Amino acid sequence: MNHHLPPADPALDRFADLPNGLQLCFRTYGHPDHPPIVLIAGLGLQLVSWPQALIDGLVAEGLYVITLDNRDMGRSSYLPQTPPARWRLLLDRIPSGHYLISDMANDVIALLDHLGAEQAHVLGMSMGGMIAQNVAAQAPQRVLSLTSIFSTTGNKQVGQPAASTIWRMLTNRPAWNLPQAQDKFVQLMRHIGNPEVPGVEALWRQHMALAWQRTTPELSLQGYERQVTAIVASGDRTGLLHRIQAPTLVLHGDRDYIVHPSGGEATARAISGAQLHTLVGMRHQLDAAITPALLELIVPHVRDAQR
Structure with missing residues (x-):
């Protein structure tokens, strides 16, 4: 495989270069005359996080695939403000003026403008699912279809991480060299991902x-914290x-330890006519x-929506 x-x-x-002064890094795959589909990555993830098999599969179906680094990640612009301490987030003491998921959705809409795409299919995973949901709500005339993968609504009663995941996130220490970062990522993914997939480590x-x-680790650590703040805020x-x-x-997977399946259920309930599919055995990967x-x-x- x-x-x-x-x-x-x-x-x-x-x-x-977006009108708001930020610069987004993006890639495209397939033929620009084909219907576009934007893939929006999750918290702390870059455009290189999508399986190439997924991109290739969508291109083979006649879609023009657009991937991007969200603001504060990868090679897109990083914001200057210092992220708040985690305890402030836990107490809902968010500094005023911090950017929101709605601003990240506006970045995606501005990228579509840049590419001259009047309409697109929008797909997001995890935090990217939240951004995709907002794109569909904020610019309904631009969105041909929405696919939300292991994401949630922001309601604190649903989609919460397992206690074991929260503990890992709160006790996590930053890594300042690549081997250390790789070891830490493998440890986390053994918990939230699927270590049984051959060759996945x-x-x-x-x-x-x-x-x-x-x-750089400095940029991505600060960017990650600001993205977390945007979700909470x-x-x-x-x-x-x-x-x-x-x-x-x-x-949504039935074994998701970072966004509980109740988050997917609540998303489907909130959106008129949404179809919910639970994938047995799928985790947050x-x-x-x-x-x-x-x-x-x-x-x-996507085909049905095209019709």
Whole structure:
């Protein structure tokens, strides 16, 4: 089975200068005349985190695939403000003026403008699912279909991490060299990911090496904390999700230790006509092994929306 990730080759990266002064790094795959689908990565993840098999599968179905580094990650712009301490987030003491999920959604809409794409299919995983939901709510006329993968609504009653995951996140210490970062990522992914996928630990190490080639530990650590702050500061977005008109597919694994499956259920309830599919055995990880099952659900959803 093909486990490869997109290459780190910086020559593949393109850049969009947005009206808000930020620069987004992005890549495109397939033919620009085909219907676009934007893939929005999760918390702390870069555009190299998508399984190449998923990108190739979407291109083979006649889609123009756009991947991006969200603000504060990868080779996109980093914001200057110092992120608040974790205890402030736990007590909901968020500094005023911090950017929100809605601002990250506006970045995606501005990227579509930059590419001259009037409409697109939008797919996001985890925090990227939150951003994708907001894109569909904020710019309904631009979104052909929405796919939200192991994400949630921001309501604190649903989609919460397992206690074992919270403990790992709170006691996590930053890594300042690559081997240390790889070891820490493998430890985390053994817990939230699926270590039973053949060859996956080597893939996790490769993923971290790719990520480190595209940014510095100092930048990514601060960016990660600011992205966490944006999620917390955005609060419960359920009311916003009621406004989504795009055909919506919600995908969630039944063994997700970072976004409890109740988050996917709440997302599907909040969006009129949304279809919810629970993938048995899927955890908080996209890989080449789960890709065929994802494509079997995503491709017909996108095709139906095209019609």
